[in-house]
Amino acid sequence: xxxxxxKAENFLEWYFNTGSDEEIEDGRIMMxxxxxxxxxxxxxxxxxxxxxxxxxxxxxxPLSYLEEFNDNDDVELGDYCEKYSIDxxxxxxx
Numbered sequence: 245x246x247x248x249x250x251k252a253e254n255f256l257e258w259y260f261n262t263g264s265d266e267e268i269e270d271g272r273i274m275m276x277x278x279x280x281x282x283x284x285x286x287x288x289x290x291x292x293x294x295x296x297x298x299x300x301x302x303x304x305x306p307l308s309y310l311e312e313f314n315d316n317d318d319v320e321l322g323d324y325c326e327k328y329s330i331d332x333x334x335x336x337x338x
Contacts, residue, residue: 246332248321249311252293255336258309259300297336311337 250258260271275291282289303322307313310321325332 246325246330247335248332249335249337250305250309251311251337254309255297255300256293258305259296262306263304294336302334305334310334 261268263271275296279289279291303320305321307317307319307321307324308315321332324330
């Protein structure tokens with residue numbers, strides 16, 4: 245199993261700021277609804293990067309966001325791993 249790494253700041257940039265305008269807006273609305281629901285139900289809300297990371301899917305992640313690749317690699321992780329038959333996991337790093 246190949247382990248790829250992604251810096252927390254790169255993960256958040258990709259997660260919240262890539263995709264179509266509609267996808268970005270939908271993701272932010274879902275996160276906001278989650279915070280609001282937690283506030284209503286418990287009076288507080290706390291969402292960590294690790295929690296968001298553990299719920300993410302990475303097939304559309306451009307390789308350029310990963311530490312093992314350079315900034316010019318715009319191939320998506322899912323396509324790359326399928327082409328080379330790679331089983332992978334991604335580790336979040338500070």
